[in-house]
Amino acid sequence: MTEKKVLIVYGSRFGATEGVAIKIAEIFRDNNVLAEVVDLKEKSDFDNFDNYDGLIIGSSIKIGQWTRHVKNFVRNMRLEIQKFTKPFGFYVCSAYAALEEQYAKVKEEYIPDKLTEFGISIDYYDAFGGVIDFSESSRMGWLEKKIMKIAGNQATGAQVEEEYTDLRDWDQIEKFALGFLDLLKA
Numbered sequence: 524m525t526e527k528k529v530l531i532v533y534g535s536r537f538g539a540t541e542g543v544a545i546k547i548a549e550i551f552r553d554n555n556v557l558a559e560v561v562d563l564k565e566k567s568d569f570d571n572f573d574n575y576d577g578l579i580i581g582s583s584i585k586i587g588q589w590t591r592h593v594k595n596f597v598r599n600m601r602l603e604i605q606k607f608t609k610p611f612g613f614y615v616c617s618a619y620a621a622l623e624e625q626y627a628k629v630k631e632e633y634i635p636d637k638l639t640e641f642g643i644s645i646d647y648y649d650a651f652g653g654v655i656d657f658s659e660s661s662r663m664g665w666l667e668k669k670i671m672k673i674a675g676n677q678a679t680g681a682q683v684e685e686e687y688t689d690l691r692d693w694d695q696i697e698k699f700a701l702g703f704l705d706l707l708k709a
């Protein structure tokens with residue numbers, strides 16, 4: 524039997540969504556499923572998804588929005604996504620997803636609510652926490668750091684003093700990847 528192949532495309536501003544894409548791909552490869560990981564900043568032109576057995580889209584959230592590249596990808600590929608009958612998953616990385624009382628709300632707002640605007644429905648999706656990075660090597664500008672301090676404090680319920688806080692729950696991410704593998708097998 525030939526190996527199944529999944530396309531994982533993502534848009535990441537500060538690295539959290541990218542790290543999740545890489546982790547999901549690792550889990551797939553460990554389970555003999557090929558994973559092609561594509562940063563939509565680098566490549567976003569696909570004719571169709573005929574060569575893939577599954578598709579996962581990941582997006583960073585900033586001020587309630589996906590990245591521009593994810594938005595463009597979904598807009599441009601909406602007809603292909605609509606007719607893709609194989610497993611389709613979507614995830615976001617967002618600071619508020621790490622907050623228990625916000626999780627269910629942001630998961631709906633950031634994924635199915637937005638996809639509906641493109642006429643796309645989704646059954647398999649999840650919202651993961653993000654990273655709060657105030658380190659020297661951070662990709663955040665000073666204003667972004669300032670906003671993040673406020674959002675981070677709200678999301679963690681505590682003062683974010685650390686240089687680098689990772690709010691991603693790797694068990695949750697593994698569960699998402701393994702659940703997707705089940706869909707591929709079904």
Ligand SMILES: Cc1cc2nc3c(=O)[nH]c(=O)nc-3n(C[C@H](O)[C@H](O)[C@H](O)COP(=O)(O)O)c2cc1C
Pocket residue numbers: 534535536537538539540541582583584585586587588616617618619620629652653654655663666667668670671674
């Ligand atoms: C300027 C700014 C705005 C943000 N806005 C939101 C937001 O509206 N909701 C949210 O849950 N997280 C928000 N975040 C947190 C990001 O979602 C988090 O940093 C995540 O790691 C982003 O994914 P990325 O690292 O892949 O870019 C914001 C972060 C910054 C810097």
